[in-house]
Amino acid sequence: MVYGVDMPMTETASGRADGGVRSIMRAVDLLDLFDAEHPWRPLREIVTLTELPKTTVVRLLATLEGLGLVADRQDGTYGLGARFLQWVRLSEAMWEVSEGTRRVMRELVDRCGETVNLYIRQDASRVSIAQQEGTTTVRSVVTVGAQLPLTQGATAKVLLGAAPAPVWELLERRHPEVDLAALRREVAGTAEIGYSVTHGERELGASSVAVPIRRHGRVVASLSVSGPTSRFTADRIGGYVDAVTDAAQRISAAGLGSVEVFL
Amino acid sequence: MVYGVDMPMTETASGRADGGVRSIMRAVDLLDLFDAEHPWRPLREIVTLTELPKTTVVRLLATLEGLGLVADRQDGTYGLGARFLQWVRLSEAMWEVSEGTRRVMRELVDRCGETVNLYIRQDASRVSIAQQEGTTTVRSVVTVGAQLPLTQGATAKVLLGAAPAPVWELLERRHPEVDLAALRREVAGTAEIGYSVTHGERELGASSVAVPIRRHGRVVASLSVSGPTSRFTADRIGGYVDAVTDAAQRISAAGLGSVEVFL
Numbered sequence: 001m002v003y004g005v006d007m008p009m010t011e012t013a014s015g016r017a018d019g020g021v022r023s024i025m026r027a028v029d030l031l032d033l034f035d036a037e038h039p040w041r042p043l044r045e046i047v048t049l050t051e052l053p054k055t056t057v058v059r060l061l062a063t064l065e066g067l068g069l070v071a072d073r074q075d076g077t078y079g080l081g082a083r084f085l086q087w088v089r090l091s092e093a094m095w096e097v098s099e100g101t102r103r104v105m106r107e108l109v110d111r112c113g114e115t116v117n118l119y120i121r122q123d124a125s126r127v128s129i130a131q132q133e134g135t136t137t138v139r140s141v142v143t144v145g146a147q148l149p150l151t152q153g154a155t156a157k158v159l160l161g162a163a164p165a166p167v168w169e170l171l172e173r174r175h176p177e178v179d180l181a182a183l184r185r186e187v188a189g190t191a192e193i194g195y196s197v198t199h200g201e202r203e204l205g206a207s208s209v210a211v212p213i214r215r216h217g218r219v220v221a222s223l224s225v226s227g228p229t230s231r232f233t234a235d236r237i238g239g240y241v242d243a244v245t246d247a248a249q250r251i252s253a254a255g256l257g258s259v260e261v262f263l
Numbered sequence: 264m265v266y267g268v269d270m271p272m273t274e275t276a277s278g279r280a281d282g283g284v285r286s287i288m289r290a291v292d293l294l295d296l297f298d299a300e301h302p303w304r305p306l307r308e309i310v311t312l313t314e315l316p317k318t319t320v321v322r323l324l325a326t327l328e329g330l331g332l333v334a335d336r337q338d339g340t341y342g343l344g345a346r347f348l349q350w351v352r353l354s355e356a357m358w359e360v361s362e363g364t365r366r367v368m369r370e371l372v373d374r375c376g377e378t379v380n381l382y383i384r385q386d387a388s389r390v391s392i393a394q395q396e397g398t399t400t401v402r403s404v405v406t407v408g409a410q411l412p413l414t415q416g417a418t419a420k421v422l423l424g425a426a427p428a429p430v431w432e433l434l435e436r437r438h439p440e441v442d443l444a445a446l447r448r449e450v451a452g453t454a455e456i457g458y459s460v461t462h463g464e465r466e467l468g469a470s471s472v473a474v475p476i477r478r479h480g481r482v483v484a485s486l487s488v489s490g491p492t493s494r495f496t497a498d499r500i501g502g503y504v505d506a507v508t509d510a511a512q513r514i515s516a517a518g519l520g521s522v523e524v525f526l
Contacts, residue, residue, distance in 0.1 A: 019282070019283070019286070020282070020283060020285065020286025020289075021286070021322075021326050022283065023282070023283025023284070023286045023287050024286050024287055024290050024326055024327070024330070025326075025330065026283075027287050027290075028330050028332070031350070032349075034350075034353060035349075035353060036352070036353060036356075039353060039356070039357055059284075063284050063287055063288075064287070065385075065386060066386045066387075067287070067288065067291050067410075068385045068386070068388065068390060068408075068410050069291070071385070071525045072525075073524040073525060074524065075524075079357055079525075080350060080353055080354045080357055081354075081385065082354075082358050082383065082385060082390045082392050082408050082525075083291075083385075083390065083408050083409075083410060084347075084350050084351075084354035084358075084408060085354055085355070085358055085390075085392065085407045085408025086295075086298075086406050086407065086408030086409045087294070087297075087343060087347050087350075087408070088347075088351050088354060088355055088407075088408070089299070090297060090298060090299060090302060090343055090347075091343045091344075091345075091347035091348055091351060092348070092351055093299075093302070094302055094334075094342055094343055095345050095347075095348055120345065122328075122331045122334070122344065122345060122346075123328060123329045123331070124329075125331065127331060127345045127346065127348075129345050129348065143349050144348045144349065144351075145331075145345055145346050145347060145348025145349030145350070145351070146346075146349045147330075147331050147346060261336045261337065261338075262334045262335075262336060262342075262345075
């Protein structure tokens with residue numbers, strides 16, 4: 001990744017880039033509106049959520065539909081197009097963690113009962129590339145592959161510990177509202193103590209314990225246990241930290257599989 | 264889908280659109296370069312294949328990388344980013360055909376030995392949304408989800424039989440090299456006889472037999488059997504036509520499942 005201070009094209013909010021870059025971001029913002037809870041959306045809803053003029057949305061939908069990235073139903077709602085099928089197997093194969101890693105993650109779920117995620121940093125975001133859901137009815141679930149903020153959450157503090165200076169510059173430009181000095185202190189503290197615990201930073205009532213996964217001495221990912229804050233009580237946190245640390249050490253020793261070429 | 268003669272934004276070749284639309288098309292053209300045979304590509308290769316200036320490609324890659332759609336390896340090659348994981352389950356779930364349809368397709372493979380595909384029309388392209396591979400070493404394989412031309416191949420002639428006028432207008436604009444009058448005659452003949460047989464239209468040495476799948480009296484998809492031309496001999500074609508027609512009638516009667524909302 002080439003970071004350029006003069007290239008604001010990696011902004012996440014499409015409103016802050018220009019021209020063609022903005023169009024690509026708008027397209028991705030629109031495609032992001034579709035998830036398991038909202039597989040179809042009416043035009044009206046897409047206009048509201050993208051905060052774009054209706055004419056722009058209609059034009060964008062027509063473009064995406066022509067490219068097979070969006071499809072419409074007979075009832076006038078829109079969803080993901082069949083073209084995504086083209087990338088399904090390839091992206092899964094490329095980002096698959098080793099069977100050994102998945103086994104350690106499942107064992108960690110068995111031990112804690114809570115959802116386990118493996119996060120990596122991508123540019124100035126964090127992304128879960130593997131998830132094993134917890135065993136309880138009320139559990140933490142994130143969308144694998146979705147970009148989450150690097151300014152919030154336990155895994156963010158772990159991953160930022162290994163982030164180069166340009167990532168901090170991006171954060172400064174994108175998140176003027178965040179106290180980066182405070183975040184730097186938290187990141188430094190996390191690196192020193194070896195784990196991070198957060199409660200409700202990104203979402204009220206959601207807690208997480210995260211530790212680094214190292215390969216060849218470098219932090220390449222973060223393993224976390226997440227669940228409702230009500231179960232992350234003081235008397236349990238210690239056990240969670242121990243369990244996730246053990247698991248991360250096993251994964252660090254064995255490796256994550258072929259996905260490491262990206263990390 | 265709103266077709267507009269004054270909206271050339273649905274052109275497939277990015278060179279023929281303008282502004283933001285072109286950027287989105289270029290981005291998709293670039294992402295299309297990655298497939299099972301080419302999961303990673305060096306910058307040099309991407310520049311050559313996209314036929315874009317190197318500076319444009321570098322800028323585009325930086326944008327896509329910032330959005331998590333592209334990732335780079337330590338050796339300087341690029342591949343699909345982890346963000347695609349976000350759409351994997353959803354797109355698979357949305358475009359999944361019913362278990363009954365898959366069973367009929369597998370039985371058709373057992374009967375013919377050749378690869379079976381279920382194609383739909385999307386805008387002015389055709390796309391396989393389900394595939395059962397043949398049982399022989401030399402077999403026909405297409406990428407499920409990939410946009411293929413509606414001007415070539417047996418399933419194209421079946422699907423065009425149900426295409427509205429604006430689709431023909433798009434084909435006229437996009438494929439000035441194609442004799443559309445001749446194609447119209449072939450499509451009419453296919454509709455009359457109920458099947459289409461092609462040899463080497465899209466790829467030398469590849470043959471196909473295709474028939475329509477109808478729902479509520481309307482052609483919504485095309486079922487095909489494809490393989491090397493050397494096995495699609497005159498004495499075998501009749502059997503293939505019978506087999507694929509039987510299978511299509513069973514699918515037409517039972518339905519394709521929830522994917523029908525898009526068809």
